[in-house]
Amino acid sequence: xxxxxxxxxxxxxxxxxxxxxxxxxxxxxxxxxxxxxxxxxxxxxxxxxxxxxxxxxxxxxxxxxxxxxxxxxxxxxxxxxxxxxxxxxxxxxxxxxxxxxxxxxxxxxxxxxxxxxxxxxxxxxxxxxxxxxxxxxxxxxxxxxxxxxxxxxxxxxxxxxxxxxxxxxxxxxxxxxxxxxxxxxxxxxxxxxxxxxxxxxxxxxxxxxxxxxxxxxxxxxxxxxxxxxxxxxxxxxxxxxxxxxxxxxxxxxxxxxxxxxxxxxxxxxxxxxxxxxxxxxxxxxxxxxxxxxxxxxxxxxx
Amino acid sequence: xxxxxxxxxxxxxxxxxxxxxxxxxxxxxxxxxxxxxxxxxxxxxxxxxxxxxxxxxxxxxxxxxxxxxxxxxxxxxxxxxxxxxxxxxxxxxxxxxxxxxxxxxxxxxxxxxxxxxxxxxxxxxxxxxxxxxxxxxxxxxxxxxxxxxxxxxxxxxxxxxxxxxxxxxxxxxxxxxxxxxxxxxxxxxxxxxxxxxxxxxxxxxxxxxxxxxxxxxxxxxxxxxxxxxxxxxxxxxxxxxxxxxxxxxxxxxxxxxxxxxxxxxxxxxxxxxxxxxxxxxxxxxxxxxxxxxxxxxxxxxxxxxxxxxxxxxxxxxxxxxxxxxxxxxxxxxxxxxxxxxxxxxxxxxxxxxxxxxxxxxxxxxx
Numbered sequence: 115x116x117x118x119x120x121x122x123x124x125x126x127x128x129x130x131x132x133x134x135x136x137x138x139x140x141x142x143x144x145x146x147x148x149x150x151x152x153x154x155x156x157x158x159x160x161x162x163x164x165x166x167x168x169x170x171x172x173x174x175x176x177x178x179x180x181x182x183x184x185x186x187x188x189x190x191x192x193x194x195x196x197x198x199x200x201x202x203x204x205x206x207x208x209x210x211x212x213x214x215x216x217x218x219x220x221x222x223x224x225x226x227x228x229x230x231x232x233x234x235x236x237x238x239x240x241x242x243x244x245x246x247x248x249x250x251x252x253x254x255x256x257x258x259x260x261x262x263x264x265x266x267x268x269x270x271x272x273x274x275x276x277x278x279x280x281x282x283x284x285x286x287x288x289x290x291x292x293x294x295x296x297x298x299x300x301x302x303x304x305x306x307x308x309x310x311x312x313x314x315x316x317x318x319x320x321x322x323x324x325x326x327x328x329x330x331x332x333x334x335x336x337x338x339x340x341x342x343x344x345x346x347x348x349x350x351x352x353x354x355x356x357x358x359x360x361x362x363x364x365x366x367x368x369x370x371x372x373x374x375x376x377x378x379x380x381x382x383x384x385x386x387x388x389x390x391x392x393x394x395x396x397x398x399x400x401x402x403x404x405x406x407x408x409x410x411x412x413x414x415x416x
Numbered sequence: 417x418x419x420x421x422x423x424x425x426x427x428x429x430x431x432x433x434x435x436x437x438x439x440x441x442x443x444x445x446x447x448x449x450x451x452x453x454x455x456x457x458x459x460x461x462x463x464x465x466x467x468x469x470x471x472x473x474x475x476x477x478x479x480x481x482x483x484x485x486x487x488x489x490x491x492x493x494x495x496x497x498x499x500x501x502x503x504x505x506x507x508x509x510x511x512x513x514x515x516x517x518x519x520x521x522x523x524x525x526x527x528x529x530x531x532x533x534x535x536x537x538x539x540x541x542x543x544x545x546x547x548x549x550x551x552x553x554x555x556x557x558x559x560x561x562x563x564x565x566x567x568x569x570x571x572x573x574x575x576x577x578x579x580x581x582x583x584x585x586x587x588x589x590x591x592x593x594x595x596x597x598x599x600x601x602x603x604x605x606x607x608x609x610x611x612x613x614x615x616x617x618x619x620x621x622x623x624x625x626x627x628x629x630x631x632x633x634x635x636x637x638x639x640x641x642x643x644x645x646x647x648x649x650x651x652x653x654x655x656x657x658x659x660x661x662x663x664x665x666x667x668x669x670x671x672x673x674x675x676x677x678x679x680x681x682x683x684x685x686x687x688x689x690x691x692x693x694x695x696x697x698x699x700x701x702x703x704x705x706x707x708x709x710x711x712x713x714x715x716x717x718x719x720x721x722x723x724x725x726x727x728x729x730x731x732x733x734x735x736x737x738x739x740x741x742x743x744x745x746x747x748x749x750x751x752x753x754x755x756x757x758x759x760x761x762x763x764x765x766x767x768x769x770x771x772x773x774x775x776x777x778x779x780x781x782x
Binding site (some may be wrong): 317 | 496502503504506507508569
């Protein structure tokens with residue numbers, strides 16, 4: 115009763131206040147201008163460096179850094195032509211290497227972390243807690259510390275200088291984080307769904323593949339994107355573990371060609387950077403439509 | 417269609433000490449029978465059902481379906497369908513896909529699946545919703561989809577784990593009748609778990625009462641009501657609960673305050689053979705009535721009156737020995753006594769008395 119009375123009082127209070135205060139969810143004109151102003155400023159700050167790279171990529175190297183930069187009348191696509199034609203290193207080979215390595219890292223990393231995450235989420239086995247703790251601990255080492263031991267391991271396995279070796283190295287970085295993340299998503303899928311699937315005739319792997327994975331799509335999207343970016347932009351491991359031959363470099367390693375000790379080809383670097391950024395944008399575009407919550411809505415009575 | 421049997425089946429959860437969630441369950445269900453497993457929470461009824469489904473291990477004993485030992489068969493090999501308390505619909509599939517999923521896994525041709533799903537949807541009044549996702553359905557509709565998913569498969573056994581407990585009271589009564597009618601029509605062996613004794617009494621051909629993993633009694637609803645095997649069943653079945661009090665015995669019968677309820681010779685002899693000076697005396701609220709002016713009765717102080725329209729339940733306290741005991745009496749709804757009033761209560765018929773051993777709780781009367 116007391117709840118009802120309180121609700122009634124507050125309802126009455128709201129109707130009385132209605133003529134003076136704006137309705138819920140509506141802003142005054144001034145607040146609106148302030149809000150949009152702040153958003154535009156923040157967006158400009160965020161976008162500016164990228165815009166600058168884009169502008170620079172269309173300028174000759176000599177004009178890239180000038181005291182009074184001009185935006186439009188110096189446009190030329192020479193930088194792009196140079197980069198793509200291979201005049202400054204085998205850009206297309208680097209690109210291919212990066213796509214292969216990042217793509218494989220994503221596939222292997224997400225598959226391994228999804229199966230691991232599912233096992234940790236659903237099964238009780240000895241060392242279950244220790245496993246997750248180990249995953250957390252491995253995240254604490256800086257990359258520099260890991261280079262020597264990883265180098266020795268790859269050497270022993272005969273994978274040094276091979277793209278596959280680098281894929282495995284990237285997985286050591288991505289799998290622990292992705293497992294932690296996916297485990298949370300799998301925990302959010304009710305176990306009743308697994309059981310219904312088993313009664314309906316699915317094998318344990320079938321339950322994972324046909325019911326749990328589709329329901330964890332937002333988590334898969336995030337981890338796939340994370341894995342891809344980790345492998346795509348990484349420099350230290352890539353320069354340490356790949357052979358020095360020009361056509362076996364990845365993009366991030368190859369870009370160093372444009373910034374030598376004595377001269378920097380800013381225009382070329384910017385053009386290459388834009389080309390490098392494109393696949394990341396494409397991958398993000400592909401996965402972002404899965405980044406919606408509420409997929410498990412309606413499974414069980416909430 | 418098939419008969420189901422638990423053969424001394426136990427489920428023991430590891431721990432210190434180990435928990436025997438289901439303890440030596442010996443129960444057989446006939447072909448086409450509707451058996452209800454009922455008990456308070458933690459009684460092992462859901463575990464027993466999940467053992468039959470293959471979702472829970474059988475640690476001791478065996479389970480057979482249709483005469484075939486399925487103790488170690490995975491769920492998909494048991495030819496069963498289950499309706500979950502939470503419904504467990506697949507949220508990324510439409511209603512039609514949900515219902516046809518099991519058939520699809522079995523490799524049934526698409527046209528046949530569509531036909532069977534459509535037929536089940538007609539039966540359950542779901543035709544309009546076949547293209548919707550579960551998210552866009554109401555609770556009652558989701559419940560029907562869960563039923564549909566089970567029906568479409570035409571399994572040999574239906575398992576239902578409290579399928580109505582998430583529905584509102586009115587819908588629950590309605591769906592209760594629908595499920596019972598559907599089971600009648602399909603003639604499929606059904607095991608139904610509930611904690612609600614009204615559901616158990618109204619739906620089941622037979623009802624099995626469980627407590628602490630041990631089967632207390634399995635009988636028809638009428639038998640369970642009229643001849644409970646022990647004090648627990650007596651108190652669990654029936655609403656409001658049976659009055660169960662420990663009372664002293666006299667050579668004539670059981671003494672309750674000023675009232676001596678005559679007991680049969682055999683009952684008294686039985687109690688004497690056990691060397692009992694007290695018995696657990698049980699009587700249902702409808703077996704008590706207000707005494708006429710010149711009748712002997714026990715004096716009850718009225719503490720609460722629940723008026724239900726046709727009847728009223730009077731809660732009051734009666735002094736038995738040193739203690740004050742609470743009794744519930746059903747009276748005519750039109751003339752209930754007032755709060756605080758002292759009324760004389762007597763027994764409608766001495767045959768309606770249930771006597772139990774005060775120590776073991778087992779039924780004494782023949």
